[in-house]
Structures are given as C-alpha cells and as structure tokens.
Amino acid sequence: xxxxxxxxxxxxxxxxxxxxxxxxxxxxxxxxxxxxxxxxxxxxxxxxxxxxxxxxxxxxxxxxxxxxxxxxxxxxxxxxxxxxxxxxxxxxxxxxxxxxxxxxxxxxxxxxxxxxxxxxxxxxxxxxxxxxxxxxxxxxxxxxxxxxxxxxxxxxxxxxxxxxxxxxxxxxxxxxxxxxxxxxxxxxxxxxxxxxxxxxxxxxxxxxxxxxxxxxxxxxxxxxxxxxxxxxxxxxxxxxxxxxxxxxxxxxxxxxxxxxxxxxxxxxxxxxxxxxxxxxxxxx
Ligand SMILES: [Zn+2]
Numbered sequence: 562x563x564x565x566x567x568x569x570x571x572x573x574x575x576x577x578x579x580x581x582x583x584x585x586x587x588x589x590x591x592x593x594x595x596x597x598x599x600x601x602x603x604x605x606x607x608x609x610x611x612x613x614x615x616x617x618x619x620x621x622x623x624x625x626x627x628x629x630x631x632x633x634x635x636x637x638x639x640x641x642x643x644x645x646x647x648x649x650x651x652x653x654x655x656x657x658x659x660x661x662x663x664x665x666x667x668x669x670x671x672x673x674x675x676x677x678x679x680x681x682x683x684x685x686x687x688x689x690x691x692x693x694x695x696x697x698x699x700x701x702x703x704x705x706x707x708x709x710x711x712x713x714x715x716x717x718x719x720x721x722x723x724x725x726x727x728x729x730x731x732x733x734x735x736x737x738x739x740x741x742x743x744x745x746x747x748x749x750x751x752x753x754x755x756x757x758x759x760x761x762x763x764x765x766x767x768x769x770x771x772x773x774x775x776x777x778x779x780x781x782x783x784x785x786x787x788x789x790x791x792x793x794x795x796x797x798x799x800x801x802x803x804x805x806x807x808x809x810x811x812x813x814x815x816x817x818x819x820x821x822x823x824x825x826x827x828x829x830x831x832x833x834x835x836x837x838x839x840x841x842x843x844x845x
Contacts, residue, residue: 594753594783597836603822606752606786606829607777607814610634610742610762611802612662612713614641615793619648621804622794627655629811634826636662636713636742639700646704653707658825660711661738664697668716683723690721690730694737710739710827712758713790717744719759734758740830742788749785752833760826762788765802770809786829 599606609626611618614637626633635649635657642649653659667690670681685693698709712734719731719741734741735758746761755761763780765773773789780787791802814821824832 592753592837594751594785597752597784597833599784599822599832601817601822602820604784604820605749605777605781606784606822606824606832608634608786608788608824608826608829610636610660610713610788610790610826611794612636612715612744612790612792613666614638614645614649614662616641616645617793617795617801619645619652622791622802622807623648623652623655623657625794625804625807626657629808629815631811631815631823632656632658632825632828634658634660634711634742636660636711637697637701638662638666639664639697639704642701642704650705653705658711658827659701659705659707659709660713660742660826661694661697661701661709662713663715664693664700666715667693668718672716682718682721685721687721687728687730687733691733694733698737711742711830712738712740713742714744717746717762719743731758740826742790742826744790749780749787751783752786753783753837755786755833757830757834760786760788760830762790765789765791765806765810766793766800767797767803768806769797769803770806770813773806773810774813786833788826 609631611622611633618635635652637659667680667682667685668675670676670683675681701707701709719729720727721730722728731741739757740760741758742760742762744762745764748761750761763776777787793801794804795801797803813819814823
C-alpha cells in the first residue's frame, strides 16, 4: 500500500508538465500569417480537389491535370473506386493525392436520396462514423497501395446526431488524419491560424473562369491557402466543373507573375505546419 504514495507527486508533476507542453504547442500553433512563406515567393498556396471518385474525374479530370502538370487531391468513396481500380492506381502513381471521403458518404437526412433510404447523419453516432471512415481507409490503402493522410467531409458536414445529442466528428478526423477538408465555404485558410482538420474549400462547379478568378482574387490577403473543390469534370453544371474553365484556371495559376504555388492538400499542409511548429529565431 505504501508503494503507490511516492508515485503520486511524480504523476502530478508529469500531468502539469503535459499541460505546459499543450499550452506551449498552442502558442506556436498560431502565428502571424505574414510569417508563413511559400516556394518561389508565391503570395498564396492553391490546392485543387475533387470529391466522390466520379467517373469523369478519370476520363476528363486526371488527363487534363496531367497535361498541365497540376497535382490534384481526390477524395474517394470505395464503392465508386471498385470498378476503376487501375485508373485510380495510375492517378496516384502520376502524383495525385488520394484522400478518404468515407464509405457511406452520409450527409444530412434532409437530402431526398437519403430520406428515401431512411438514412442521415442525424441517425448515427460517433462509433458508427469512426467505423465508416476507417473502413474506407482500409479499402483505399489495400486496393490502391497508398497511405491516406487527408479526409473530406461528405457534403461538408461535420456532425452526427440530433438536438442535445449532436456531436462533432471532427475529433475523429483529427485522430486519424493530418487534414480534414470542408466544402461550400466562403473564405480561404489563414495559414498562421487554420485548424488543419477544418480546412475551408470553395466550390468551383458550374462556374466560369472569370467567376473563379474573382473569387480567388478576393481572398488573397494574409497569404491565404485557397482550396478549390469540384465533382464531375465536363461541361459546366451544378455538380460539374467546366473543363474549359480549368484550362484557363491552370494558365492563370501557373503564370509566375500571378504569385501562386500549386500543391496537393498534404503538400501545402506539411509546408505550412513546418513553419508553424518550428521555433522562430526571433522569438525567445
Ligand atoms: Zn461528396
């Protein structure tokens, strides 16, 4: 019975040390955006992402990105991948990042396609969601031979449950992934401040080049990291990113005088994170 007492102060000590560590990490987790720099003195980082593993991403999107040497991040659903495994393996081999978009693609049950199946985020809990996400990781890593580091929230929604029982599943994403990407946001990411598991992204489906360019130009302050998200690739529609728009967009983003650095979500996150956690020489 005596043996436990001497350990108590040690435990308390280590607990307070752990708290101090957390505070210290938080302190360096947020830095002025001006302290974050990008390769080639670019003013902004840009990531181009696509969701759902839609067939036109392989037939239209990946070839176009390859032609312009742009690396995209593709958030895949196992069911949609299963008939095109060779194509997605080739996309990964070409340098595109593969991310997780869950197994079920569950969103709010207010969508008619979910109501008709009696399904919805309002009806599940965190245990269910964790399994749904991890099942997709296992499938994608096993079949495509990649390591999954990024997650995109289906429909951009981050909750499970209803009313007082609502819970955020962001902490689950934080546990298993380096980054989590939202959707339909109205702002870019402040690189000195952003929570890497709640990255904002802007919708590029159904938009002209002029509309996308205007959206980007409005959000360039604070060295913002701007993430763009599309679904199908072809002729402009509600869930289709226009191929001609993409061609013009790549030209604009790749002109050095415009000051953009294009990278996958994990490339940009790693680049920013290294500057947020590394001690600054000017800080004591
Ligand atoms: Zn989706």
